[in-house]
Amino acid sequence: MSGDHALEAVEIIAGYVPDLPILHGVSAHVDAGEVVSMIGPNGAGKSTLVKAIAGLVQISSGTVRLDGRDITGIVAHKLPADGVGYVPQIGNVFATLTIHENLIMGGAPLSKSAALERIEEIYEMYPTLKDKRHDKAGVLSGGQRQILAVARALLTRPRLMLLDEPTAGLSPMAAGAFFDLVRGLAEGGAAVLMVEQNAKAALRVSDRGYVLAEGQNRLEGFAAELLANEEIGEIFLGLRRGAAKPEASV
Amino acid sequence: MILQHIADGILSGAIVSLGAIGLSFTMKLLRFANFSHSELLTWGAYGALVFLAFFASFGGFFDRTIGPFSFGVALLLAMICASVVTSIIALVLHRFVFERLSRTAGHMTMVFASFGVALVLRHLVVLIWGSDPIYYSNALQFAILLPGNVRVMPDQVFLLGLTIIVVIALHLFMTRSRTGIAMRGVAENPDLARVSGVNVDRIITWVWIIGASGAAMGGVLYGMTVQLRPELGFSLILPLFAAAILGGAGSLYGAVLGGLIVGLSENLSVMIIPTTYKPAVPFLLILAILYFRPDGIFGERSR
Amino acid sequence: MIGLVSYLVFFLILSLIFGVAVLGLNLQWGFTGLFNAGVAGFTAIGAYTMAILTGPSRDAVFGGFELPFVAGLVGAMIASGISAVIVGLATLKLRHEYLAVATFGIAVTIQLVCLNWEYLTGGTLGLIGIPNPSKAWAEGPLAQNALYLLVVLVVVGLTFAALERIVKSPWGRMLKAIREDEIAASSLGKSPERVRLEAFVLGCMIMGLSGALYVSFIGYVSPWDFLPILTFQIWTMLIVGGSANNRGALLGALIVWGVWTTSGFVISRIVPSEIQAQGGAMQAVLIGFILVVTLLVRPRGLIGEELYVSRHARS
Numbered sequence A: 001m002s003g004d005h006a007l008e009a010v011e012i013i014a015g016y017v018p019d020l021p022i023l024h025g026v027s028a029h030v031d032a033g034e035v036v037s038m039i040g041p042n043g044a045g046k047s048t049l050v051k052a053i054a055g056l057v058q059i060s061s062g063t064v065r066l067d068g069r070d071i072t073g074i075v076a077h078k079l080p081a082d083g084v085g086y087v088p089q090i091g092n093v094f095a096t097l098t099i100h101e102n103l104i105m106g107g108a109p110l111s112k113s114a115a116l117e118r119i120e121e122i123y124e125m126y127p128t129l130k131d132k133r134h135d136k137a138g139v140l141s142g143g144q145r146q147i148l149a150v151a152r153a154l155l156t157r158p159r160l161m162l163l164d165e166p167t168a169g170l171s172p173m174a175a176g177a178f179f180d181l182v183r184g185l186a187e188g189g190a191a192v193l194m195v196e197q198n199a200k201a202a203l204r205v206s207d208r209g210y211v212l213a214e215g216q217n218r219l220e221g222f223a224a225e226l227l228a229n230e231e232i233g234e235i236f237l238g239l240r241r242g243a244a245k246p247e248a249s250v
Numbered sequence B: 001m002i003l004q005h006i007a008d009g010i011l012s013g014a015i016v017s018l019g020a021i022g023l024s025f026t027m028k029l030l031r032f033a034n035f036s037h038s039e040l041l042t043w044g045a046y047g048a049l050v051f052l053a054f055f056a057s058f059g060g061f062f063d064r065t066i067g068p069f070s071f072g073v074a075l076l077l078a079m080i081c082a083s084v085v086t087s088i089i090a091l092v093l094h095r096f097v098f099e100r101l102s103r104t105a106g107h108m109t110m111v112f113a114s115f116g117v118a119l120v121l122r123h124l125v126v127l128i129w130g131s132d133p134i135y136y137s138n139a140l141q142f143a144i145l146l147p148g149n150v151r152v153m154p155d156q157v158f159l160l161g162l163t164i165i166v167v168i169a170l171h172l173f174m175t176r177s178r179t180g181i182a183m184r185g186v187a188e189n190p191d192l193a194r195v196s197g198v199n200v201d202r203i204i205t206w207v208w209i210i211g212a213s214g215a216a217m218g219g220v221l222y223g224m225t226v227q228l229r230p231e232l233g234f235s236l237i238l239p240l241f242a243a244a245i246l247g248g249a250g251s252l253y254g255a256v257l258g259g260l261i262v263g264l265s266e267n268l269s270v271m272i273i274p275t276t277y278k279p280a281v282p283f284l285l286i287l288a289i290l291y292f293r294p295d296g297i298f299g300e301r302s303r
Numbered sequence C: 001m002i003g004l005v006s007y008l009v010f011f012l013i014l015s016l017i018f019g020v021a022v023l024g025l026n027l028q029w030g031f032t033g034l035f036n037a038g039v040a041g042f043t044a045i046g047a048y049t050m051a052i053l054t055g056p057s058r059d060a061v062f063g064g065f066e067l068p069f070v071a072g073l074v075g076a077m078i079a080s081g082i083s084a085v086i087v088g089l090a091t092l093k094l095r096h097e098y099l100a101v102a103t104f105g106i107a108v109t110i111q112l113v114c115l116n117w118e119y120l121t122g123g124t125l126g127l128i129g130i131p132n133p134s135k136a137w138a139e140g141p142l143a144q145n146a147l148y149l150l151v152v153l154v155v156v157g158l159t160f161a162a163l164e165r166i167v168k169s170p171w172g173r174m175l176k177a178i179r180e181d182e183i184a185a186s187s188l189g190k191s192p193e194r195v196r197l198e199a200f201v202l203g204c205m206i207m208g209l210s211g212a213l214y215v216s217f218i219g220y221v222s223p224w225d226f227l228p229i230l231t232f233q234i235w236t237m238l239i240v241g242g243s244a245n246n247r248g249a250l251l252g253a254l255i256v257w258g259v260w261t262t263s264g265f266v267i268s269r270i271v272p273s274e275i276q277a278q279g280g281a282m283q284a285v286l287i288g289f290i291l292v293v294t295l296l297v298r299p300r301g302l303i304g305e306e307l308y309v310s311r312h313a314r315s
Helices: A046-054 A076-082 A099-106 A112-125 A127-131 A142-154 A172-187 A199-205 A223-228 A231-238 B002-029 B037-056 B073-104 B107-129 B154-176 B178-188 B190-195 B200-225 B234-247 B252-269 B275-292 C002-031 C039-054 C069-091 C096-116 C141-168 C170-180 C182-186 C192-218 C228-241 C246-270 C273-297
Strands: A007-014 A023-030 A035-039 A059-066 A084-087 A160-164 A191-195 A208-213 A216-222 B144-146 B150-152
Touching: A007 A046, A023 A035, A023 A046, A023 A059, A023 A191, A023 A216, A035 A046, A035 A172, A035 A199, A046 A059, A046 A084, A046 A160, A046 A191, A076 A084, A076 B190, A084 A142, A099 A112, A099 A142, A099 B178, A112 A127, A112 A142, A127 A142, A142 A160, A142 A172, A172 A191, A172 A199, A199 A208, A199 A223, A208 A223, A208 A231, A216 A223, A216 A231, B002 B037, B002 B150, B002 B154, B002 B178, B002 B200, B002 B234, B002 B252, B037 B073, B037 B107, B037 B200, B037 B234, B073 B107, B073 B200, B073 C273, B107 C096, B107 C228, B107 C273, B150 B154, B154 B178, B154 B200, B154 B252, B178 B190, B178 B200, B190 B200, B234 B252, B234 B275, B234 C096, B252 B275, B275 C069, B275 C096, C002 C039, C002 C141, C002 C170, C002 C192, C002 C228, C002 C246, C039 C069, C039 C096, C039 C192, C039 C228, C069 C096, C069 C192, C096 C228, C141 C170, C141 C192, C141 C246, C170 C192, C228 C246, C228 C273, C246 C273
Parallel strands: A035 A191, A035 A208, A084 A160, A160 A191
Antiparallel strands: A007 A023, A007 A059, A208 A216, B144 B150
């Protein structure tokens, strides 16, 4: 690799409806082996950004590069094969399918034998999933669901993992366990971009962070710096009024 | 008497089940009520008529009837060919009408379009084949007397047997093959399927092929056990919708079970209401199920 | 020349009668977003009520009250309205897709009742001898038809004017608000469910009016006049003309009925008589084709909604 970032998003303008962008030129980058948090008040456009990178929201202007290669506008279902894994915030497992079938869904871009081989590896990494392989995903606990959601995205060995509020609704213990898993992903060489509502907890496990507000970059820096930065509180508090409008990023 | 109604109900329910499978999945995946789906049964039935003449022209082995049945190998081959043709019709309609509208307009526009498509499909059948009833075969059949004084025709036994085989085959497809699993996944959550790397358009193609083939088989079985007429499918619109809505959109077993319930209720209803009002029974079923679940089954999308 | 004029009068009467039903549907779908796939059923109720109220008395069949024309029209609207209240209470909570299926089922059921409840409807034979008021006032078919056209024009004019006022009233703006966003509309104070029901009932009453005008003109009513294809024709008229625009609704009725009769005429001339039955099928294919092509090429119809960019058109 030639010094390119694993993920580089440049001046992204995107939204759900044409002419009504939610992101007004957001930029960010993530390197391999790094966990980066995207934080900000409600309606800042964090979720929209990861959805745009994952191909679910139309990008009207700007560029997304993966290891230097332009992937802007590639249809969503081709991105996993290119190395992008994405775990949405809600509905991130197929509740009516078994765990095994969920993993098979994640292996769609692979050949059948490669997918089955990879599923065995996943089972070794997460033995709880193996024990419940024939259960419907709908019966899993919140923490187990998140693990399955990530495992499903891991099938294609993504170089970039996008996590949208992965710990929302988890108990502190389950959230802690999940953050360990996230660190593990980065240590395995993946670039992780994580949207989090719980800014402090997220920054504690992150290398760097970005603060978004109203669809624009507001701050960025090393996680430790951001944790110490008092401006963050102001951004969150100061924009509370503005945040009364519906959370567009969900 | 009641046993005969039950037997008849299961048999007509089996045809409804075959037709409702496709309707149920297109309702779930494309999120519109397709009023033209039932015309695919008509086209399957009449399509088979053409291929039947073709295969029967080989004579001998092809033309001979099998055992107690009224048909021979020719009709079985014709049914397969009719499924292919019906699938092609469905895919052409999808490509040039429904898919286009789903991108440029709303779901309701697709419903209007399905009105128009239904008109065209149904009346093309009248134009091509006329409006008089047609039969595949004049061969005589002897009813089989079952315990309880229930009479069934050998062809009806075949109808039930084939339906069971199709449902088992579809069950295996939906649980064992990756395409089948993906179909269920897309039905539950299309966006999650997309980001998992599933090509949703390819899955929708499969849904049309399976739905149209099921409809074609249902149509052929209807033609075999009742008769062919241009309103064959049209008269099944409400039973098909009732089955799909009862069973829950996007569910194979739901559609099959729904079809059986519709067939049984229709046939048992004649014990309490005049036969002439039988066609209203599926509608009453629809009202009843929707009364208890006003959002219908679209409402249960697990986000 | 006389032949052409009398044909034109005949044509205008029928297309304007359809136009009335299209206006009713436009109130429901165009302005309120209610998908009524049972238009034929509500038209049938109006038609049969008219026949029962104004028709001659006969043995073994209910009705034949020989009431005046206007009483028949009012009665038809009331009967359609009452049935719409019942249907609406049972179905209006449903989502679009299911409302379409349910109302389609209602039309099928109403047709079954028309076909089978002989005491009320005369069964398959229908009811004959329904008086046409113009016959009492004019001599000769052309004069009578011209007079009836005048009657129809007055009814259309009144309906049109009333609907135009209604949709511009606060209640009419409420309809559009419901169509666009039910949750937001409920915050405006009025219960959307109530307003939806009112719009549905009013629309169905107008459809009943159309059915009543039809039987008085034709002189008889039979279940075969209210097949589901009538629903599809009226929908095509609305879509072709442009929904949410009352002018579009009337224009669509004229154009689609024009295409229907012209194609019927042409087919009757060029198609050999032994396959005339197929001629009707050709007309239906044409109408279906026009509907689909309009949706693909000009989804807003010839004259769509004015001064209002609708999210509804693409929701």
